[in-house]
Amino acid sequence: MDKEIFLEDFNRISKIGWTKEFGVNREALNEFDIKVRNALIGELKKIGSSISFDDAGNIYGSLNENETNAIIIGSHMDSVPNGGRFDGMYGVIAGLNVLKNFHINGIRKNLMLVDFTNEEGSRWQPDLQGSGIATGVFDKEFIYSRIDRENKKFVDVLKASGFQGKEENRIKNLNPEHFIELHIEQGPVLEKEGYSIGIPYGIVTDIVDFYTFIGESNQAGPTPMNLRKDALVGASRFISEINEIAKKQTPNIVMTVGEINNIPNIYSVIPSIVKLKLDIRSPDQHLAYENASIVYEKAKCIAEDLGLTINKERGWALNTTLFDEDLIKKIEKACKELDLKYKHIYSWATHDAMYMNKITSTAMIMIPSHNGRSHTKEEFSSDEDMIAGLKVLKKVIDLI
């Protein structure tokens, strides 16, 4: 019966803000995020759960009178623009389902459900704002002053939403026993290799460097090839080379240039400035930093060769997060008992579990993403895989 309740809740709530053409548009605290928050609160009320908010707008629900020392489960319900239905939402609805099960069959553990605000960070940067505030990683004033594309401050939107609660309600003050986040893989490995469950050792190191290649803008026609200082040629050679460098180290590292800005970007003008962001991730922290240095040297060589100047700034760097070993073992045990094929992996994306890991024993449970697609309307996980993940979550809670 849990299965039917879960699928009904998931299909109904995950479709809020969804269209076939554009996927999910449920950026933090927008109209659709407010709708899913209210839908969640509606479900929690039905089962007599307490409902509270902290000063980041995180939503907490519990069936227990004493909310301290709980096992926290949950994730986030916001999405990137044109995102998928499964990212984040799966973990929250699964957590809700565990509470519903307790409501029907009796409370077996001290559990608390959480929906974190603005995990994605697409509306206000940086990401993981809700968990960052709830765990004390972020300074509240800093997050409150962040502005979105329409120049709206986070604090103003939060206040208007009605979800601003008290600082004392932060998760950190509740001294939680554990945090378990159930999430889609967002990558292709589990499906490709035929596993039902992924058990992350932790979250990989993520270094983001901002590069600027500076050349000289000139009319494209009258400037001979040997007298050019073309910033885009420099950036292109750099992108090609780092791709080769990263490919040779598969599967230990990934390097991505997702964002590039070319100035002045006129077809008949040689580009003078190219700015790009290089994202390097590896479970091996040293390998990540070593590669960041190697490719910087490569960039300097390319710039020298082409008569360009180069500038590199470290955008940010998050070192490898390692989850709680005992909790990982319990997830492994749960998979074995349920006869589910599992694989130890790393999470190559950040999650709220990263900050929760700083204040309590934390782990994640992952399920396959079809074709590895995520942050797109094509994002998909099967009912079977979702139910398997939910079963593992329940079993782990019982094993704690």
Place this chain on the structure above:
Amino acid sequence: MDKEIFLEDFNRISKIGWTKEFGVNREALNEFDIKVRNALIGELKKIGSSISFDDAGNIYGSLNENETNAIIIGSHMDSVPNGGRFDGMYGVIAGLNVLKNFHINGIRKNLMLVDFTNEEGSRWQPDLQGSGIATGVFDKEFIYSRIDRENKKFVDVLKASGFQGKEENRIKNLNPEHFIELHIEQGPVLEKEGYSIGIPYGIVTDIVDFYTFIGESNQAGPTPMNLRKDALVGASRFISEINEIAKKQTPNIVMTVGEINNIPNIYSVIPSIVKLKLDIRSPDQHLAYENASIVYEKAKCIAEDLGLTINKERGWALNTTLFDEDLIKKIEKACKELDLKYKHIYSWATHDAMYMNKITSTAMIMIPSHNGRSHTKEEFSSDEDMIAGLKVLKKVIDLI
């Protein structure tokens, strides 16, 4: 005395719409273009010149009663955004100076000065609109319906400017004898090699192809390097390789990617679509088309290698323009008589002379651009070089 008058006129009028910080912002028919047009008309009135406009807003001035069968001199006064003071303006003010000389010393030839509308094409595309209409290359309705960034139609702005004249005033109807355009080189060759004057054989072939590389967007972290279809890696490899191909053929060809658009352009997302414009120019028409095919094959190989699909459309192609040989010989003779070091070159940028060449015997005279800079506030040609070019123009007119 011509020299002082020229420099005074040039320095005064070319600075309209100029700031040190942003260069010249005198896009066609904007407030500053209107100001320079009125300044030009003011000067023409002082010397008793006729003043007329055609239906493209081109301005004509002549000291002769019979305006047919004239030698046309001039260029354009509009600029690109953040452009330089010399491009176009030099040819117009030099032409004005020849008329002023005739006014003072007596009319020796049937001359007509022209200022062409929207040569740059930055406000309304395509470029060369004034000369294109005046020579019958463009359909008037097509040009009239072009809209700028603010959705303003060319015809509406032209009407409001007061510069819309009659179709019968078009240059083509005056059956001109010659067209001579004095212009800055916009490239580094003359200065680098120590020449005062460049005599273009003509204007190079210009092929512009629109490429689209299509891959698959995914979360940057969880997608291993070997399972990616990164459109930006494909485009980058393409840009690097065409640069190498073009460099090997220096100075016979140039290839430029000035414009690139990366989708979705988010640092943490593998790019799914990259659109770019490839501009290929060569005096040798066959070499240009051959290279366009070679690099297309190269793009297909890269796409296949990376699992991308590719799309190529021909944006446009302008074949090589060859100027009048007799007129070129007269320019050469003028340089010799003036003891000026000259070089036969090609114009690697388009000019109004390209369309004028379709209706009359046409040639250009070019002077050095400091460091080859153009379409930027750093654009500069020395007084000495400007005066040398003016002298050649006058001598050529006397030789005709």
